[in-house]
Amino acid sequence: METIPVIVDALSAQGHRNLAVRLITTDGDTLPAFDAGAHIDVHLGNGLIRQYSIASAPHERDHYLLCVKREANSRGGSAYVHERLRVGETLKVSRPRNLFSLRNGSRHLLVAGGIGITPLLSMAETLERAGAPFELHYYVRERVDTAFKARWAAGFTHGAIHIHSSAEGDSPRNGLPAALHGHGESCHLYLCGPAGFMQHVAQAALELGWPSASIHQEAFGASNVQAMTEGGGFQVELASTGRVFDVPPERTIASVLLEGGVSVPLSCEMGICGACLTPVREGAIDHRDTVQSEAEKCAPVQQIALCCSRARSSRIVIDL
Incomplete structure (x- = not known):
């Protein structure tokens, strides 16, 4: 790479x-x-x-x-x-890769937990430059944890910034942004932060009628690293050569392929970056990455994260 x-x-x-x-x-x-x-x-x-x-x-x-x-x-x-x-x-x-891009819409709601603020700050800057209305909610444990204080203090012309401190009783468990209730067509919700935080906000949005296609998330940690190698063994066939590899329960696809001399584009090795996503031609996938959306994981043509996902069928054929 x-x-x-x-x-x-x-x-x-x-x-x-x-x-x-x-x-x-x-x-x-x-x-x-x-x-x-x-x-x-x-x-x-x-x-x-x-x-x-x-x-x-x-x-x-x-x-x-x-x-x-x-x-x-x-x-x-x-x-x-x-x-x-x-x-x-x-x-x-x-070079930059993007699996968490802004969508076209009439309004954007950005909700960050902790260090999840980083991509949302870039989104806020983009929306501000485009003159697009947005609302950003930033949840921290204490005010002292707030990053980019000078930028928030400077303010935005087209966006409203709200910083919430759990130590002051303003946690996502105690209350979520009122803007979640006022969504409409072509509104988009962007979430970044700990997995539990995103799950809580996303579930609340779904219960309030947000369509799942309008809820976008980015994780910055694997939810369960140990689970990457849980499950039975299976075989992986390379479409280009017909070579077949046995993947035992305790190994990942990526590690087996690398040991066999096959080049695999690895980066995070946790299912969160998308570098090793590879199209699957045949077989059923047990998706364990946090990169792809549920729609992508159910698409007619699917990709498998070689570093963490596994097969539901006895054999899969991958486009390598």
């Missing part, structure tokens, strides 16, 4: 345990274009590859702005960013 060398131009604290990272090119050129909701793979100095949403406005091509939360149970990514990353350090990043 093509990578782009970038330099860490600035680091800044954005609320408790959040660190903003500003990336620029090594030659002063513009960065590849992206749409709001996009993310990039960041190749960190410790050999890890992590996916981070771009928070900056898409029309500002001189930099990418990321924001990384210091996770208590870090698998190495956030710990590296917070403890070892330095201004001036050179990194490699992928």
